[in-house]
Amino acid sequence: xxxxxxxxxxxxxxxxxxxxxxxxxxxxxxxxxxxxxxxxxxxxxxxxxxxxxxxxxxxxxxxxxxxxxxxxxxxxxxxxxxxxxxxxxxxxxxxxxxxxxxxxxxx
Amino acid sequence: xxxxxxxxxxxxxxxxxxxxxxxxxxxxxxxxxxxxxxxxxxxxxxxxxxxxxxxxxxxxxxxxxxxxxxxxxxxxxxxxxxxxxxxxxxxxxxxxxxxxxxxxxxxxxxxxxxxxxxxxx
Numbered sequence: 001x002x003x004x005x006x007x008x009x010x011x012x013x014x015x016x017x018x019x020x021x022x023x024x025x026x027x028x029x030x031x032x033x034x035x036x037x038x039x040x041x042x043x044x045x046x047x048x049x050x051x052x053x054x055x056x057x058x059x060x061x062x063x064x065x066x067x068x069x070x071x072x073x074x075x076x077x078x079x080x081x082x083x084x085x086x087x088x089x090x091x092x093x094x095x096x097x098x099x100x101x102x103x104x105x106x107x
Numbered sequence: 108x109x110x111x112x113x114x115x116x117x118x119x120x121x122x123x124x125x126x127x128x129x130x131x132x133x134x135x136x137x138x139x140x141x142x143x144x145x146x147x148x149x150x151x152x153x154x155x156x157x158x159x160x161x162x163x164x165x166x167x168x169x170x171x172x173x174x175x176x177x178x179x180x181x182x183x184x185x186x187x188x189x190x191x192x193x194x195x196x197x198x199x200x201x202x203x204x205x206x207x208x209x210x211x212x213x214x215x216x217x218x219x220x221x222x223x224x225x226x227x228x
Contacts, residue, residue, distance in 0.1 A: 001169075018178060030212070031208070031211075031212035031214075033214035033215075035215075037152075042202055042219065042220050042221055043152065043202070043218050044145060044217075044218070045214060045215065045216040045217075047212075048208070048214045048216070049208070049212065050209070053113075054190050070224070084136040086152050087207065088152075088154075088214065088215070089198065089212075090208070090211065090213040090214075094166045095166055095167075095168055096142065096144070096154030096157070096212075096213065097154065097213070098151060098152040098153065099151070100151050101152070103149040
């Protein structure tokens with residue numbers, strides 16, 4: 001089945017820009033979705049269809065997807081953005097696939 | 108407000124069975140595909156299964172095929188997951204989620220708060 005690869009961790013200082021990558025074979029041909037999960041809470045959708053934001057998600061969250069890499073970008077990072085982030089695609093075999101997750105640490 | 112509330116989790120012995128439920132409210136349940144997604148302790152997310160609006164199509168991750176059955180009751184706005192022949196590796200928080208998108212690109216929004224299933228002797 002399709003495999004998505006994320007870095008285990010990313011660290012960034014407050015106010016800076018965090019970029020979390022999600023690698024997959026020709027992932028640019030798929031729609032990529034991103035979730036934020038804080039400790040003890042359910043995941044929350046922050047970006048869908050590569051770069052669209054659900055209502056209520058700050059404009060600081062953006063996404064892109066091309067070639068073999070999709071990227072979630074968080075601008076002007078705040079302490080409250082510290083969380084695990086997961087990318088996800090829907091495979092052609094009719095199953096959901098998640099990346100392994102990336103822990104974002106705000107220094 | 109769109110809400111999903113799971114129930115039915117608990118401690119079960121290896122080889123045992125458990126039935127999870129998810130009560131939906133705040134949207135037209137019968138209009139959406141629905142999914143179950145699980146998360147083992149300290150691990151990442153794993154999609155488990157989903158079901159079409161009328162229950163006519165169901166898909167499963169390979170690791171649960173033949174053991175888990177997803178179903179729904181649109182009259183009761185409820186989603187279910189019947190889990191049989193449970194293994195230690197099925198230990199996880201199980202989330203109910205609403206599918207969005209189309210057959211080529213689905214995502215999950217919103218999610219319930221989850222229910223913990225522990226398989227242990």
